[in-house]
Amino acid sequence: MTTTRTLTDRYVEATLSRLPGRQRPDIEKELRASIADAVDDRIDAGTDPAEAELAVLAELGDPVRLAAGYAQRPLQLIGPALYLDYTRLLTALLTTVVPAVAVAVGLVGGLQGTPALRVVGDTLNAALTTGVHIAVWTTLLFAIIERAAPHRTPARPWTPSALPEPPSRRLRYAELITESVALVLFTAFILLSPLVSTRTDADGAPIGVFSPWLWETGVVYAFIALLVASLGFSYAKYYLRWSVPLAVAGSLVDIACPVTSIWLAANGKVLNPAFVQAAGWPADVPRWIGTGIVVISILTVVHTVTEGIRRARHR
Amino acid sequence: MLDDELLSTHLQELRRGTVVLACLLVLKQPNYGYALLDLLDRSGFAVDANTLYPLLRRLEKQGLLTSDWNTEESRPRKFYRTSDLGAALADALNRDWDELDTALRTLKGGS
Numbered sequence: 022m023t024t025t026r027t028l029t030d031r032y033v034e035a036t037l038s039r040l041p042g043r044q045r046p047d048i049e050k051e052l053r054a055s056i057a058d059a060v061d062d063r064i065d066a067g068t069d070p071a072e073a074e075l076a077v078l079a080e081l082g083d084p085v086r087l088a089a090g091y092a093q094r095p096l097q098l099i100g101p102a103l104y105l106d107y108t109r110l111l112t113a114l115l116t117t118v119v120p121a122v123a124v125a126v127g128l129v130g131g132l133q134g135t136p137a138l139r140v141v142g143d144t145l146n147a148a149l150t151t152g153v154h155i156a157v158w159t160t161l162l163f164a165i166i167e168r169a170a171p172h173r174t175p176a177r178p179w180t181p182s183a184l185p186e187p188p189s190r191r192l193r194y195a196e197l198i199t200e201s202v203a204l205v206l207f208t209a210f211i212l213l214s215p216l217v218s219t220r221t222d223a224d225g226a227p228i229g230v231f232s233p234w235l236w237e238t239g240v241v242y243a244f245i246a247l248l249v250a251s252l253g254f255s256y257a258k259y260y261l262r263w264s265v266p267l268a269v270a271g272s273l274v275d276i277a278c279p280v281t282s283i284w285l286a287a288n289g290k291v292l293n294p295a296f297v298q299a300a301g302w303p304a305d306v307p308r309w310i311g312t313g314i315v316v317i318s319i320l321t322v323v324h325t326v327t328e329g330i331r332r333a334r335h336r
Numbered sequence: 337m338l339d340d341e342l343l344s345t346h347l348q349e350l351r352r353g354t355v356v357l358a359c360l361l362v363l364k365q366p367n368y369g370y371a372l373l374d375l376l377d378r379s380g381f382a383v384d385a386n387t388l389y390p391l392l393r394r395l396e397k398q399g400l401l402t403s404d405w406n407t408e409e410s411r412p413r414k415f416y417r418t419s420d421l422g423a424a425l426a427d428a429l430n431r432d433w434d435e436l437d438t439a440l441r442t443l444k445g446g447s
Binding site (some may be wrong): 033048050052054055058059062080081082086087090093165247267 | 368369370371373374376384385386387389390393405410411413414428
């Protein structure tokens, strides 16, 4: 027995190899009969047998497409039913998580005194890697859903309540006012802390509750600048339409504050050791305060990211 | 001037569902893949082989067609025939077609 296989054999094989095993024998018999019928028909009409076979197979077209028809597989990565959910989730993740990671990496690198050029490189690298991961895994997830549930109910029903919220909501205005007041009080508290204190040293000068290191290095001013910028973005989000650059910049700043706090707390740069001593606090207290700051900061990051995703999905 | 591509796109859209109805009507007499393709083509329902063959199996899976292998001739062939359910669907589609036709006529007459 020779192993020369005809074009038809190869065509049928290419089609069957993409079909589930139990469908193969039946489809093979039928497909072979259909091809043979079509070839015979052309030969009867006076075509050369080899040419007739070529023409019939060419007409049947790509075997992968034919197999997809038999198996009812979608010929698209993500179909129209899922496409909007896909783009919404992808935009939401890219505009929140990527800036969050970039800020975290950049700030930690900067605060640890890594050379500026390397900080920039590390930040860009981290942002790019995160973005690529998000894009790949989100796409993969939706491609799997598309294939796993091809005949599920049509896309999630849309209701008018999903429309973008008008910027004139009274509740959100109240939040904005609260944020502004809190910022002023907090900034005043920090800036006044070296001058007004419950403890004084031997000369009667006040001992600030926050570490003098913050003032010596100027970190305290950078931190306050971040808080002001964050408030500025809250106003921008309130008055301007949602846009990708605004969302990205807002997330960057919103996440920069808690990340800085975490770094300061973790390195024990928040409290003034002299104040702790003067107040006679047990050794555990600064540690607990540091842990508290870290926990609150992490919650803030989580809140910023989830809120960013919610806004991006509802825009 | 109506360009060919635009015309063929819209004709395709308009005719998309009619192949199913044509199959259900023609297959009240049992027939096999290639002969059906040929018959439909001659009746004015041009359909590609790679669309028709998977379609027949899909209709069979939905219970609209039944099939039998005929091995009496030299070449075994799978014969499809419209089931009772398929005939009922054909009636329903036919009624809808008639209603559409009437509606279109009314539109044309009313303008």
